[in-house]
Amino acid sequence: MKLKLNSEARAILRAIKEEIRRRTVLPESSTLLEKFEPTSDPEEILRRQEYFREKLPLIKEGIGEYIARVKPIRFRREYLHDRVLVVDASELESVEGLGLCEVTTEPVESDEYHIVLSTVGYGIDVELLPSQIAPELYVLPLWENRETLEALARIGESLGRESVAREILRELAPLKEVMERRRVLESLDELVAEKEKELNEKISKKLESFSLTLTGKDLVSFLSELRAGNYEAIFRHFGEIEGEILELINEAEEGLAKRLGITVELFSREEVYPIRALPERIEALYRELERELKVELYLRSRKILERIAPLLPELRKELESVKELDFLRAVKDFTKGFSFPELWRGGVAFIGGRHLFIENPQPVSYVVGAKPPAFNAPGSENVSGEGVVILTGANSGGKTSLLELITQIEVLFHMGFPVPAERAWLEPLDEVFFFRRKRSVYGAGAFETALRSFVRALRGSGKKLILIDEFEAITEPGAAVKIIGELLKIAHEKGFYVVIVSHLGEDLKKELPFARVDGIEAKGLDEQLNLVVDRQPRFGRIGRSTPELIVERLARKRGGVEREIFEKILRAFRP
């Protein structure tokens, strides 16, 4: 049973949804709003209230930051070109269906592929399961989404439970080393170039200091050796430096080996200076490392997956529930200070209602229909269960805003949400109509349209709330009294709840003894003749209008003949 809303009431529903939507941080969370379409079913309203009562308190401050860091984790089926699977002919068909990698029944040259898997003993033993053939397809997306896992773990903590994401993160830890080596591999060229430069700088320094030592005492003995034809000694001298250079080369290669986790022989020993890393050796090193890392990654992934595979369904659930948490967080933020309305069989009543879209609104209490025993707004003794109310009062007093507030409260109530009021008593309705004032459109067209929609609202039966903002603006006051009078009689007979804004309170009251007339009034005028309005309507009292207040003020301020005239005018307002 959906609550029916006319187009202007629906616009308020849309505005409310937008408020919640803009508070969510994930793109899909607001789809949950679909589950909270306004309903007329009291049971369903209570169920939703129960849900929010239970869930909203669980949402802790700061959880939004983690929610924002949760990205979807996508596991994609990919064809892996780096491996081959050697199987028995009988298995061929079913395994090709998996579409994960090359499959053959013949033994293969191991150079062709980095990884050779087999069910028949030609490579790494596997069963024909995606998790054994291509475990990286599961493990790598998780590794790449560590931030999401970490955020999930934090969200779990904030909810007081351990997320499976924490466990998955722990299991993924052994991948770190392989992934680091992969990174190093990717920058192998730069790394080698850097080492090469460093090495040549060291050698060049050595050579400089070597030439320096020759200029000293050494030079004399060097020359005498030369004169004596003792070349052996001279070569020994050079040999010494050569040994030192070789040592530097070894050192550089050892440094690289440490980072790459593999023995390395890259630099040519033929030339002395500058030393060059041989491109074909770099290439060979790259290939060797690549293969080793692929195999290593495969083996570790397989082992990790064995342990985390049972956790993945739960992870999926947790990821899904983040949307709900995001939604709840948005609702919690939007409904801060709101309260859950009580189900009530007598119309609409609330204490301290706060308009959603007015900044720092003056809280307003209001009642249409039966008055709840605890409804204690000032002046409520003048309320005696009227279902039809005529709302009168000063221009810009807040009449339209009050109709909006009533609609907001009704819409939120029927969505199962808390409402912006200290306390509220609300009856589940079948239909809510909100007719805004049609601004200064005179003429038969607008009048006809408005009249037709009112009559449509009055058709049929059921629980209805009809809010009408100043209908007389589009017709003549005399005619308006007759029309409104008849419409409200019908509404009264059918037991519909109506609030109608009108300046014709006086005349309508005469026609409609069953209706209550409320008034929003100015507390007075400030120095600039501006109204100081009390937004709280007075129950059962016609509101004085702006012109009346201005006349009153002038009557009080002026003296002599003028004052007499002003007082005369003022008396005309108060028959």
Ligand SMILES: Nc1ncnc2c1ncn2[C@@H]1O[C@H](COP(=O)(O)OP(=O)(O)OP(=O)(O)O)[C@@H](O)[C@H]1O
């Ligand atoms: N409860 C409130 N607290 C604070 N400001 C309010 C409140 N209600 C209305 N206002 C402000 O008063 C101004 C006039 O409100 P509104 O348009 O509802 O008055 P109105 O009585 O319908 O006026 P009119 O007679 O011109 O139709 C608006 O700027 C609105 O933001």
